[in-house]
Amino acid sequence: MDLTLANITHHYSGLPVLQDISLHIPAGQILCIVGPSGCGKSTLLRLIGGLERPDEGDVLQLGAPPPDCLNPLTYVFQDFALLPWRTVRGNISLVLEDHGLKGAEAERIISDVLARTNLSDFGKALPRQLSGGMKQRVAIARALAVNPAAMLLDEPLSALDAQTRELLMEDLLALWARQPFTGIYVTHNLSEAVRLGHSIAVLSRRPGRIREVITIDTPPPDRRAGDARLDEVQAHLWSLMRDEAKAADQELLNV
Numbered sequence: 151m152d153l154t155l156a157n158i159t160h161h162y163s164g165l166p167v168l169q170d171i172s173l174h175i176p177a178g179q180i181l182c183i184v185g186p187s188g189c190g191k192s193t194l195l196r197l198i199g200g201l202e203r204p205d206e207g208d209v210l211q212l213g214a215p216p217p218d219c220l221n222p223l224t225y226v227f228q229d230f231a232l233l234p235w236r237t238v239r240g241n242i243s244l245v246l247e248d249h250g251l252k253g254a255e256a257e258r259i260i261s262d263v264l265a266r267t268n269l270s271d272f273g274k275a276l277p278r279q280l281s282g283g284m285k286q287r288v289a290i291a292r293a294l295a296v297n298p299a300a301m302l303l304d305e306p307l308s309a310l311d312a313q314t315r316e317l318l319m320e321d322l323l324a325l326w327a328r329q330p331f332t333g334i335y336v337t338h339n340l341s342e343a344v345r346l347g348h349s350i351a352v353l354s355r356r357p358g359r360i361r362e363v364i365t366i367d368t369p370p371p372d373r374r375a376g377d378a379r380l381d382e383v384q385a386h387l388w389s390l391m392r393d394e395a396k397a398a399d400q401e402l403l404n405v
């Protein structure tokens with residue numbers, strides 16, 4: 151299933167937040183969204199996921215979701231959003247219970263997503279026993295359990311330290327290489343964007359408008375550190391964002 155955003159415009163109480171956003175995300179590809187603080191990235195993700203309706207424009211789902219899809223669009227948040235009193239398996243089973251799936255079928259799905267996220271030995275652990283990186287792996291496993299058409303990832307690595315971020319990035323790349331998923335990935339981190347994104351949409355300051363969409367032809371798992379094209383894209387992204395980031399920073403300081 152492809153996703154198309156057609157001329158999305160949104161306001162909050164008269165405050166223009168997003169203006170005329172049009173994007174296309176083909177199935178099996180990852181779109182990264184970058185832009186200065188407060189430009190509307192998380193708002194755009196909520197509109198795509200249907201948590202809110204845009205004032206103008208449409209989010210179009212084109213084609214059929216994957217077979218056995220329980221939920222076409224599913225989120226992965228920065229703060230993991232796990233239930234502390236449920237084990238790892240219990241947290242994943244919750245989203246299946248919502249769809250009436252229990253017993254052997256639910257156990258099969260849970261075991262499959264735990265294996266895909268390298269968590270098979272941690273099914274009985276409670277969230278408080280897990281590091282931040284492991285909690286985020288559980289959140290990704292939970293998102294995969296509904297076999298979504300697209301995962302909406304809102305700064306999923308931002309709460310983690312640099313080494314854990316690197317490990318999670320390697321996991322995401324391996325996960326995509328084994329079974330390509332469709333993702334919309336919001337990040338402040340330009341190096342994450344050039345490692346993961348088939349395309350990268352750069353938003354302006356609020357109201358967020360598309361400044362540029364950059365595509366990278368090398369499949370994400372084949373990208374290597376020091377690749378001149380990736381360095382060039384990252385430098386270009388920073389040149390697009392630098393002045394706007396500075397202005398957004400000063401605007402926050404003036405509040």
Ligand SMILES: Nc1ncnc2c1ncn2[C@@H]1O[C@H](COP(=O)(O)OP(=O)(O)OP(=O)(O)O)[C@@H](O)[C@H]1O
Binds near residue numbers: 163191
């Ligand atoms: N529910 C809401 N009601 C009113 N204003 C909101 C709401 N959600 C977001 N905003 C405002 O909309 C603007 C965009 O917010 P949003 O969180 O989408 O930006 P962002 O680009 O994700 O920011 P950041 O990079 O800092 O996470 C901000 O000015 C924010 O204060």
